[in-house]
Amino acid sequence: MNTKVTIAGVEFKNPVMTGSGTFGSGMEYGEFVDLNKLGAVVTKGVANVPWPGNPTPRVTEVYGGMLNAIGLQNPGIDVFMERDIPFLKQYDTKIIVNVCGKTVEDYLDVVEKLGDAPVDMLEINVSCPNVKEGAIAFGQKADALFDITSRIKKVAKQPVIMKLSPNVTDITEMAKAAEAAGADAISLINTLTGMKIDIHRRTFALANKTGGMSGPAIKPVAVRMVYQASHAVKIPVIGMGGIATAEDAIEFLLAGATGVAVGAMNFVNPYATVEIVEGIEEYMRKYQIEDINELIGGVRE
Amino acid sequence: MKQKMTAKVYSQTEIAPGIFDMWIETPLADEAAAGQFIGVYPKDKSTLLPRPISICEVNKKDGMLRIVYRVAGKGTGEFATYHEGDMVEILGVLGNGFPVAEGTGKKVVLMGGGIGIPPMVELAKELCESGVSPVAVVGYRDNKLFLKEDLAQFAKVYVATEDGSEGTKGNVLTAMDENDIQADIIMACGPMPMLRGIKKYSEEKGIKAYISLEERMACGVGACLGCVCKTKKVDHHSHVNNARICTDGPVFDAEDVEI
Numbered sequence: 001m002n003t004k005v006t007i008a009g010v011e012f013k014n015p016v017m018t019g020s021g022t023f024g025s026g027m028e029y030g031e032f033v034d035l036n037k038l039g040a041v042v043t044k045g046v047a048n049v050p051w052p053g054n055p056t057p058r059v060t061e062v063y064g065g066m067l068n069a070i071g072l073q074n075p076g077i078d079v080f081m082e083r084d085i086p087f088l089k090q091y092d093t094k095i096i097v098n099v100c101g102k103t104v105e106d107y108l109d110v111v112e113k114l115g116d117a118p119v120d121m122l123e124i125n126v127s128c129p130n131v132k133e134g135a136i137a138f139g140q141k142a143d144a145l146f147d148i149t150s151r152i153k154k155v156a157k158q159p160v161i162m163k164l165s166p167n168v169t170d171i172t173e174m175a176k177a178a179e180a181a182g183a184d185a186i187s188l189i190n191t192l193t194g195m196k197i198d199i200h201r202r203t204f205a206l207a208n209k210t211g212g213m214s215g216p217a218i219k220p221v222a223v224r225m226v227y228q229a230s231h232a233v234k235i236p237v238i239g240m241g242g243i244a245t246a247e248d249a250i251e252f253l254l255a256g257a258t259g260v261a262v263g264a265m266n267f268v269n270p271y272a273t274v275e276i277v278e279g280i281e282e283y284m285r286k287y288q289i290e291d292i293n294e295l296i297g298g299v300r301e
Numbered sequence: 302m303k304q305k306m307t308a309k310v311y312s313q314t315e316i317a318p319g320i321f322d323m324w325i326e327t328p329l330a331d332e333a334a335a336g337q338f339i340g341v342y343p344k345d346k347s348t349l350l351p352r353p354i355s356i357c358e359v360n361k362k363d364g365m366l367r368i369v370y371r372v373a374g375k376g377t378g379e380f381a382t383y384h385e386g387d388m389v390e391i392l393g394v395l396g397n398g399f400p401v402a403e404g405t406g407k408k409v410v411l412m413g414g415g416i417g418i419p420p421m422v423e424l425a426k427e428l429c430e431s432g433v434s435p436v437a438v439v440g441y442r443d444n445k446l447f448l449k450e451d452l453a454q455f456a457k458v459y460v461a462t463e464d465g466s467e468g469t470k471g472n473v474l475t476a477m478d479e480n481d482i483q484a485d486i487i488m489a490c491g492p493m494p495m496l497r498g499i500k501k502y503s504e505e506k507g508i509k510a511y512i513s514l515e516e517r518m519a520c521g522v523g524a525c526l527g528c529v530c531k532t533k534k535v536d537h538h539s540h541v542n543n544a545r546i547c548t549d550g551p552v553f554d555a556e557d558v559e560i
Contacts (some may be wrong), residue, residue: 021525028524028548043524052541057517063347066519073526075540138418140340187332215349238498267520270392273376 008184019263025084065215069208127165127190130149149181172232230256246279336399342393357419364510410484425455523548
């Protein structure tokens with residue numbers, strides 16, 4: 001039985017990854033799951049300098065999910081390279097570094113610094129809804145996405161995944177812009193912009209007022225967008241959004257995803273990633289599927 | 302080692318209006334200490350995240366943890382319906398806990414306000430066991446003095462009430478003044494205005510104070526960066542002036558945090 005998938009020439013032992021921002025750099029959840037069992041660890045977004053993030057409250061629960069407005073707090077690329085990459089190198093898993101920035105130059109700075117680092121892929125965050133400058137500004141207009149993708153591709157030494165925002169009118173237009181600019185893969189969906197109001201205090205639940213919604217409640221939207229995007233482009237798609245179980249992950253594979261990422265559900269079930277790896281294998285045995293690649297885009301029209 | 306596991310409710314009683322006292326049978330008791338907390342998961346799948354609830358008492362011999370919590374919303378509302386024998390998913394043990402050893406040979410004053418009182422019970426117990434006789438100053442809204450008798454087993458207790466129905470009218474600091482209580486070290490948990498007051502009080506008097514902070518949390522294990530507090534110095538982990546309450550805290554030296 002083969003569970004290996006290949007994305008932009010990088011071979012993953014299985015398609016299960018972690019959603020950026022929900023798993024740190026693996027240190028915290030390494031206490032719960034064996035990181036060696038994961039296809040890849042996708043790190044929390046890292047910028048060229050440390051970012052303090054947003055004021056609290058930064059998280060709040062909503063029906064079937066949560067809103068977050070962390071604001072990409074991160075220690076900056078220098079600390080990340082000294083601490084987080086060596087930590088992850090101890091494990092037999094692929095390393096995908098999520099990169100964020102306020103300006104194109106910020107992104108390029110990080111991408112250049114990672115040039116000689118032992119990381120397998122870069123995921124470019126142009127879809128975080130919680131920072132005022134940069135980030136999502138590059139991910140909501142096709143021409144801006146094309147521009148930043150091409151500039152990053154010029155300096156990147158590793159294959160580049162562009163992480164797309166669902167907060168757009170037409171996801172296929174964004175997927176095509178990333179592909180046309182040379183992206184090696186796309187990942188989606190980032191969180192859906194949401195809001196919650198505390199009716200007793202008459203205040204916003206989050207200090208940032210708006211936050212990104214994640215969790216099982218967003219899964220149907222994510223499956224639809226992964227299906228649409230994977231049919232619009234030839235480059236591989238990494239699917240995410242509300243994945244809680246192996247069944248959910250398989251749905252994304254069938255919709256067209258080559259890789260799948262577990263995000264907010266890590267908070268609910270710290271063992272979710274490894275349980276999903278095992279659950280996919282069980283499904284393959286049940287349906288006598290020899291090669292996981294048979295499942296990718298395998299939904300019957 | 303932190304883990305998520307299924308545990309059994311040993312008992313539950315409502316000890317004051319909306320305040321519930323639950324004993325849970327779990328091997329996590331082995332590793333638990335004063336000031337730490339557990340995440341408790343509601344069964345209703347529309348409410349996904351673990352609820353951080355402080356540990357009120359640890360019974361290592363019988364493998365049990367006691368939590369005392371206020372019903373604040375849907376999740377805690379569900380917990381309040383649990384009975385003896387019901388199963389509950391918990392995550393723990395979380396957080397750093399109070400530095401009990403620092404109390405040795407000192408006049409230790411514990412301060413608890415409202416639903417910040419529960420962790421003071423285990424703290425008073427552990428201090429007693431280490432040979433310290435603590436004083437506990439506890440603040441309530443009214444004369445529903447939950448856990449006062451539990452505390453009295455391990456500490457000399459002074460009460461403050463907002464409505465003046467019992468003890469000193471006012472807050473824990475009013476009670477400190479009124480009873481002329483001296484402290485070498487303060488360990489506290491309670492609402493933010495109380496903790497701000499204690500930080501100021503301890504700075505003015507040159508007393509060491511350890512305060513347990515609270516914030517909206519998602520993961521409880523240090524990954525999501527949801528529950529941060531501002532720190533005076535650049536934090537060793539975040540490399541900005543933010544520490545994670547769930548893992549670097551919830552107990553902080555009051556001097557180190559900006560609240």
